[in-house]
Amino acid sequence: MNEVVVEARGVEKNFGDLNVLKGIDLTIRKGDVTCIIGPSGSGKSTFLRCINQLETLDGGYIIVEGQPVGVKIRKGHVEALSNAEAARSRENIGMVFQSFNLFPHMTVLENICEAPIRVKKENRAVVRERAFALLERVGLSSKADVYPAALSGGQQQRVAIARALAMEPRLMLFDEPTSALDPELVGEVLDVMRGLADAGMTMIVVTHEIGFAREVSDHLIFMDDGCVVEQGDPRTVLRSPQHERTKQFLAKVL
Amino acid sequence: MTDTASALGAESVSDDGIDRALLRGRPRQHHGLLWLTAGIVLFATFLIGYSLVTNPRFEWGVVFGWFSSERLFTGLLRTLSLTAISMVVGIVVGVLLALGRLAPNFIIAAVAAFLVWIFRGVPVFVQLLFWGFIAAIYPRIAVGIPFGPEFFSVDANVLITPFLAAILGLGLNEGAYMSEIVRAGLLSVNRGQTEAAKALGMRRFTILWRIVLPQAMKIIIPPTGNQTISMLKTTSLVSVLAFPELLYSAQLVYSANFKTIPLLIAASLWYLLVTSVLSLGQFYIERHYNRGSGKPLKVRSFPRFSTSLRPRAAKREVQP
Numbered sequence: 001m002n003e004v005v006v007e008a009r010g011v012e013k014n015f016g017d018l019n020v021l022k023g024i025d026l027t028i029r030k031g032d033v034t035c036i037i038g039p040s041g042s043g044k045s046t047f048l049r050c051i052n053q054l055e056t057l058d059g060g061y062i063i064v065e066g067q068p069v070g071v072k073i074r075k076g077h078v079e080a081l082s083n084a085e086a087a088r089s090r091e092n093i094g095m096v097f098q099s100f101n102l103f104p105h106m107t108v109l110e111n112i113c114e115a116p117i118r119v120k121k122e123n124r125a126v127v128r129e130r131a132f133a134l135l136e137r138v139g140l141s142s143k144a145d146v147y148p149a150a151l152s153g154g155q156q157q158r159v160a161i162a163r164a165l166a167m168e169p170r171l172m173l174f175d176e177p178t179s180a181l182d183p184e185l186v187g188e189v190l191d192v193m194r195g196l197a198d199a200g201m202t203m204i205v206v207t208h209e210i211g212f213a214r215e216v217s218d219h220l221i222f223m224d225d226g227c228v229v230e231q232g233d234p235r236t237v238l239r240s241p242q243h244e245r246t247k248q249f250l251a252k253v254l
Numbered sequence: 255m256t257d258t259a260s261a262l263g264a265e266s267v268s269d270d271g272i273d274r275a276l277l278r279g280r281p282r283q284h285h286g287l288l289w290l291t292a293g294i295v296l297f298a299t300f301l302i303g304y305s306l307v308t309n310p311r312f313e314w315g316v317v318f319g320w321f322s323s324e325r326l327f328t329g330l331l332r333t334l335s336l337t338a339i340s341m342v343v344g345i346v347v348g349v350l351l352a353l354g355r356l357a358p359n360f361i362i363a364a365v366a367a368f369l370v371w372i373f374r375g376v377p378v379f380v381q382l383l384f385w386g387f388i389a390a391i392y393p394r395i396a397v398g399i400p401f402g403p404e405f406f407s408v409d410a411n412v413l414i415t416p417f418l419a420a421i422l423g424l425g426l427n428e429g430a431y432m433s434e435i436v437r438a439g440l441l442s443v444n445r446g447q448t449e450a451a452k453a454l455g456m457r458r459f460t461i462l463w464r465i466v467l468p469q470a471m472k473i474i475i476p477p478t479g480n481q482t483i484s485m486l487k488t489t490s491l492v493s494v495l496a497f498p499e500l501l502y503s504a505q506l507v508y509s510a511n512f513k514t515i516p517l518l519i520a521a522s523l524w525y526l527l528v529t530s531v532l533s534l535g536q537f538y539i540e541r542h543y544n545r546g547s548g549k550p551l552k553v554r555s556f557p558r559f560s561t562s563l564r565p566r567a568a569k570r571e572v573q574p
């Protein structure tokens with residue numbers, strides 16, 4: 001078995017009185033594609049954001065590549081990370097958002113090059129070359145000097161994927177990457193993600209694309225009401241779900 | 255065949271008596287009211303112009319003589335540097351106050367809000383007087399450890415010159431207004447932008463400087479241009495500190511030669527000229543910060559009027 005990349009144990013998150021995550025246990029191994037499905041409001045995004053420290057945990061822990069998320073252990077005490085330390089630990093985790101969130105005042109090329117140059121202080125020419133290679137990989141070589149506003153949703157999302165990959169992350173998080181797209185544009189984004197999975201990237205994908213989950217993922221997780229209700233091999237879970245809530249959900253989306 | 259026949263039939267006058275071919279042309283506009291108002295305005299303009307030229311009390315010779323004089327020009331240069339420096343101070347203070355008010359630390363936020371309250375609430379004229387009379391409150395200004403030894407001290411009257419008093423008064427007041435503008439700009443940037451930048455590992459300062467501020471500029475720049483233009487005129491209040499900027503230079507001249515109106519006109523012409531130049535500059539800066547939004551800014555030059563003059567030509571195009 002491959003080494004563990006993400007180990008989550010008893011992860012809890014509250015927004016005020018609202019228990020959004022009620023103890024999530026999850027293990028993700030190197031090279032695995034894990035799809036998370038579940039009804040809206042079940043805490044899928046929140047869990048993904050916890051992995052990336054966009055939210056702080058209220059209970060439990062997450063370890064990513066041997067580093068506890070959001071905290072460090074010093075002299076037998078757990079301490080919160082400083083802002084700079086938190087930023088540093090995000091460098092190795094790429095994230096793709098439902099709403100793309102490209103930087104509108106920068107061209108496609110600038111969007112991709114910004115973080116490697118500013119954060120990793122890499123050589124401009126090297127980064128540029130990598131950016132062009134990534135643009136080719138997502139099929140947008142001709143759009144390097146275009147501003148995001150001039151791109152379709154599918155193209156923007158592919159740029160967003162290239163932008164995340166430019167940091168050479170070891171883990172990629174996708175939060176409903178195709179949910180904001182017109183149906184005819186979904187395929188082009190899923191194709192890029194499939195290519196990434198084939199290349200061995202470790203990926204956690206929150207999605208409503210059951211077909212993608214069935215064909216591409218190694219591991220399927222069904223979340224409901226802040227809990228992991230059921231998980232396992234995607235084909236097995238999708239064909240013969242064990243829990244009533246999974247059955248109900250699948251009956252609605254399939 | 256039947257298709258084309260019915261299509262052709264639809265073009266000609268059909269049963270309902272509506273001429274389809276005519277409908278394809280642009281409708282004729284009615285401009286009667288437009289021409290009437292234009293006529294009235296033109297006549298009024300003529301009357302005003304006539305009185306400007308024929309009323310000898312305007313003394314245009316004197317106006318233009320002083321307009322191009324070195325004394326007013328020196329005053330103008332002082333006005334320009336006061337405007338520029340006060341705006342720079344105002345923008346820096348404004349950004350700091352805006353960041354302070356948005357800070358998660360509530361003590362910092364409260365202090366920033368308090369300073370905005372003071373500098374915005376007290377009339378700028380009064381603030382200028384306070385800075386001018388600062389020596390009456392603190393005769394000596396010292397650097398040292400509070401309640402401990404003092405390293406050096408200077409006479410407040412020497413340190414706070416009229417120029418510095420003007421910069422402090424104008425700059426801090428401007429900072430309070432700018433902080434509201436900057437704050438609105440920062441808040442206008444989608445949260446997703448900060449999150450995407452964070453997810454890429456960017457540090458807080460990088461996110462602010464590279465991602466949030468440039469986008470906030472679109473909101474910040476237009477009102478800042480207005481503030482600059484308004485600052486240009488507000489500097490005339492500084493005449494109360496006996497600092498010879500444009501207005502006070504003019505006042506010094508007319509208090510000696512009693513050509514009050516011509517000198518006020520000469521100064522006004524300079525204010526108008528610089529305001530026009532600043533407005534033009536603002537247009538180009540706005541266009542620069544609007545890039546990437548997909549909507550190029552255009553000069554608005556009577557768009558309605560120019561298209562409404564064309565219907566007749568458009569109608570001719572319809573003829574086969």
Ligand SMILES: Nc1ncnc2c1ncn2[C@@H]1O[C@H](COP(=O)(O)OP(=O)(O)O)[C@@H](O)[C@H]1O
Pocket residue numbers: 015018020038039040041042043044045046047
């Ligand atoms: N920042 C927040 N403040 C308050 N409530 C939130 C916040 N973010 C998410 N929630 C709530 O947490 C619950 C789970 O949200 P989310 O993780 O986005 O669900 P999902 O992605 O599965 O649709 C929802 O009820 C949502 O309203």
Ligand SMILES: [Mg+2]
Pocket residue numbers: 044045046175176
């Ligand atoms: Mg979600």
